[in-house]
Amino acid sequence: MIEEHVWQELTDRLEKAERIVITTHVNPDGDAIGSEVAVSEILAQKGKQVHIFNHSPTPKLYDFLNVRGWIEHFDADRHEPIIQEADLVIILDISDWARLGDVGKALQRSDVYRVCIDHHIVSDQVAHLMAIDRGASCTGEIVFDLAKRTGARVSGTLAEALYTCVLTDTGSFRFTNTTPKAHRMAAELIEKGVPFLEIYERVYEQNSPGRICLLAEAIRDLHFENGGKIAWFRVTQKMLKRCNASYWETENLPEMPRSIQGVEVTIMFAETAEGFVKISLRSKGRVSVHDLANKFGGGGHPYAAGARLQGTLDEVVPVILNEAKALFR
Template sequence: MWTNILPILENHTHFIITAHVNPDCDALGSELALAELLRTRNKQVTIINSDPTPVAFRFLDPQNHINRFSAKKHTRLIKNAEVIVVLDASGGWSRLGPVGSALEKAGGVKLCIDHHPDPTDFVNLAVVDTQASATAELIFDLVQTMGGVVSPQMAQALYAAIVTDTGSFRFPKTSPRTHQIAAQLLAAGADPLYIYSQIYEQNSLGAVRLRGHVLASIKTAARGQIAYYTLTKQTLNNYGVKTSELDGFASLGQQIGGVRVTLFCMEASGGRVKISLRSDGSVAVNDVAQAYGGGGHPSAAGALVDGTLDDVLAAVLKKITARIQTQK
């Protein structure tokens, strides 16, 4: 699996690692683990993302290795990079946000490591395993392949990535291999109680109250098979909550019995709407996201869509309803 990529990792010095917009824990944990692995090989590594690290995941990066993209600060660094590694984001440079435009124009070898079933023709080489529960599984395998040592900090990052991307080991791609990796990460120093507390028990009061507001606004369609809800920028501001505090909001509708698909639409900047789709596994939602230039997994996907909140909601809801009727 790693035959073609290993020489590139071993024979170059200057690396940039990046991931998709609105980075989740799998993207962040994988970035931090890969960066640590490369640094043990005396490589110069910089992690650059378009969006800030969500509050719930900042504990993974106590030394602030993850940088938010700044054209002024990072243009020269990107120009001089020998290798660019895209993690947890297939489908094209647009998935990366502003940093993607800069990286697309850069020289150097471009790699992708991912577990999403999206195209990888935008890079030179890719390692994709759609059966992996998380990109972190692939990074763990790479560490072992390269004879690396999993430090407690790396174990923490990879374990948190796997826990979140598997929905605490409940999503369909959770496999015996997933649990075997998790066991090795625990043995290497991952602290499950601390990880759970940092991710799920450090919400601001405003975020908790906003969650209640959103729960109260949930509507259903298709005889209760679809749950949907929206969030405006004004409501977000009223509660004093940042978008980086919204982890888990996309899945709230899945708590309702009989719901097969949840649609969460949130106003974004630039006249766009962020759509998040979740499924119980009986309906594939990644095709819906791909129709709007997004992507993801059959059970969890998303996209940024041009339009008003009401118009986007109506259009996507229509597509989901049609999809449910064909996947009974």
């Protein structure tokens, strides 16, 4: 729940600001991009000047939301002066300085007023005003409330962006964050004519040959622990090359083993080009994986969390598996 005085401050700040910069976390997902587009549509209706700067490029599958072309890949030389001159910065779907990447560094160098709208456990006090609702299925759900409070017209791109948020963050209304409110939000958007079938196809039926190749590699690498309760696999730089795939094409791969009978927790270990291993943890809802991610400097939700560790796969995998096995003791 976001307290009424926080809503009031948030809508006042939006009303008064003229030049606004929006950003989100590294490797943005559907909720991150969808929320950015939705907030920028709300602000555009009010005639505000909006810039969206992200540390990471936009995954190709979400390009269809970037109709105004406002989402830009952050370039400090060109964009930092715009941040310095902004009246307001809006941080969406994250409250972790490290996961704001280079944009976060630029924000820390500036004294522009910042608001954070998010539904995760708070990691850092990244903003002066924190509008956090941990009960929201997605950041887009909070933005939907914002749209209503500011009297925005919820149609076209705004509706499509919001529908993408709730569709992707609930795993198509399957994950434990699928609340009655998430369904009501989808229902209201469908009433407004959102093309749900087209959005589903754009998001879920755009597999590249590279992603299917990665999926095959991941399946071939599947290992099981604790009598099949833990399933894990690796994604190496070699696999990415063999498959001619980009790092972002690993998104959703951690969901794959959950359909296997008896699996409670799945772990993807992905080797980055910079000498890190990214771990993505998923739980079917009986054990929380958030604390495990948190122990290694990561974060997320109880049943979907991640972290980034320095080291090689050979170093990181046994350490994490030990911790994961302890979850069942």
